[in-house]
Amino acid sequence: MKKINCNIIRDILPLYLDDVVCDDTKELVEDHLNICDSCRMEAEILGQNIALPTNRNIKLSDAKVVKKLKNRLFRKKVVVSVISVVVSVAIVIGIYAYMSLTSSYIPYDSANIRIEDDNGELYVSYDGDHLAGTVIVHTEVTIDGEEKDAVIFSYYETLWSRYVEPLFNQSQEESGICGLGDKSEIDRIYYAEFDLDAYLDYCSYSAPTKEWDTEYMIERSEMIWSE
Ligand SMILES: [Zn+2]
DSSP states (O other): HHHHHHHHHHHHHHHTTTTOOHHHHHHHHHHHHHHHHHHHHHHHHHHHHHHHHOOHHHHHHHHHHHHHHHHHHHHHHHHHHHHHHHHHHHHHHHHHHHHHHHHEOOOOOTTTTEEEEETOOOOOOOHHHHHEEEEEEEEEEEETTTTEEEEEEEEEHHHHIIIIIHOOOOSOOOOOOEEEEGGGOSEEEEEESSOHHHHHHHHHSTTTTOOOOOHHHHEEEEEEEOO
């Protein structure tokens, strides 16, 4: 008889501990727990496990912890967002800088690059694509012992002007017209078939300041106009 009672008691112990049983059952359980050590022990173990989450204070502090954790996570998210924006901007600037600084000269093409004379002023015009800029040098060359006034120039493109600008600017109407100077002061015009910009940079930054090596430049240029 006692054995059966223990099994029944253990079946209803959780309900008893949750305080959802009627008074008769409650009395029955309590009477049994008073005389049965093993069921009492079982009730204590179960009671400890169940008591924890129903404790009001613990619940409150749980909520605080969750809130704090949420705040911390939120702050972490904001920091991560700011960092990703900063990194993205830096990457875009880096790509732009790289693409706009990586230049190469546009090879001479008589169909696209023409010297024009406008009332004694010489101009050069460019009709091709991808133009980023112009480098122009006024210098003197010695030809058959005679000093001549020369203009050496070249058009250049950059990775940016070649690959990115066409995406935004479909018309590509930039004509690339540049004034070269008074016709009376120019004997020859050369088109540089090398990276003139890089060469001039090299000359200005090497110490002691290196004079332009006109011969070096002329050798790598094509004469496209002479008086
Ligand atoms: Zn029992």
